[in-house]
Amino acid sequence: MSILLDVQNLKVAFPNRDGDYVEAVRGVSFALGRERLGIVGESGSGKSQTGRAILGLTAPQARVSADRLTFDGIDLLKASPAERRALRGARIGMVLQDPKYSLNPVMNVGNQIVEALQAHRKVGDREAREQALAMLAAVQIDRPARVFDLYPHEVSGGMGQRVMIAMMLIAEPDLLIADEPTSALDVTVQLQVLSILDRLVAERGMGLIFISHDLRLVSSFCDRVLVMYAGRVVEEIAAADLGAAQHAYTRGLLSCLPRLGEHRHPLPVLSRDPEWAR
């Protein structure tokens, strides 16, 4: 399998008030082919910052460093802002958590998809509209022509998230980074959105990085899972083997979830070992 993205010893640090730096990501390494990789961790574990650093969306005051950060042979650390911009959206897409905040509230959803397409490909207006409608149909929106003219506040959360996916996939990126793409959705809608994402990723042969706090969901969706704690990868495991996780943190995270049909009162809580953060 060819390597699409190679990350070695990625570090992201933010300045604090004392003029010092706090490391949010502390040496993350992984390689990604055209596969589904999950990154799981709790708030503050650095999972989102890892995704943002790959896209080049880290806040300007932060310091990003890595031994290697390449996408399809392109050195992302040496790339100019213009080169990063050319990659972003066109070859690396990102789906964010909440469509309520990530869509432009004063533009109808169809034109937002058209805009995304025309930003990256030379496509005429009529052709772009056709493609946007086809993309809306591909994310299983009934009557795409009607939805095209709707504004974000007029669509439901699940539909909004499908619009986001349509917008990100229309430029046919090679890599899609999905940061908590379904956390704001209901469980049943979550599954619909996931199956659409799953099918499109498989059909188009994309690489996918699926960032989530939900270990169970990630393990049922991805091929491989990285478990992050305090800015580091504490465990890398094939999703199917999650039950045989070695690290105490992964096991603790799994066992503190209430499960259907189990009576555990009180629930086991995670006792954090300072060693994990070393």
Next chain:
Amino acid sequence: MSAILQATDLAVVYDGFRAVDGVSFAVAPGESFGIVGESGSGKSTILRAICGLAPASEGSIVVGGAAGRLKPGSRAFRRKVQMVFQDPYGSLHPRQTIDRILAEPLAIHGVKDAEARITRALDEVGLGTGFRFRYPHQLSGGQRQRIAIARALILEPEILLLDEPTSALDASVQAEVLNLLEELRIRRHLTFVMVSHDLAVVTHMCGRLMVMRNGKTVEILPSVSLTRGDIRSDYTRELMAASLGFRRTDAPPVPG
């Protein structure tokens, strides 16, 4: 055993839209009752209707059994029924210290021993008095939700309405907060009405639960029947399957 909380043919109507449509249920003292459903199913609106934040358009809500009927929203009612909201980032006043947040309900109800109660409430939710003069932004999500629970309990209510109390929290923090709620319920003989979209959380916390869809009751069943798979409606079964995670086989067919 008479019910401490009874809703009969409850409906909440906004401009002709029936957010809650003819829902009836009864909760016994000391019981933990769960309401599950997707967004827009009316589950949170029921809680809001119980505590008087959303006016009930039809039907009735009786709190305190036949003997002591309390009017929703009245002062006596508010001492008996308190609510914990979903988002600990949005439900605490950002410019008030924890001390002031906890003192507010005591001042409203003219409770004298504020000092002792605040100390005790903080101890009870496992935070200690070190947190008393901090602001909400200085606390983590789990700590804030503990403050919200302390604020609800400081008036010593009998019924606690919980609207997705842990869905904004990380899994490990969720376990801590759920354990805390359970411990408090047993110690104080509280009655819980808990709303959640997470079936596993509701079956863990509640003895009985009501499944809702589009403002209507789908079914009311004991948690054990749910976990045994003893379910009558297809919708509940669908929710059960969804809560088990993603399965590649149940992906819908690719449209032509």
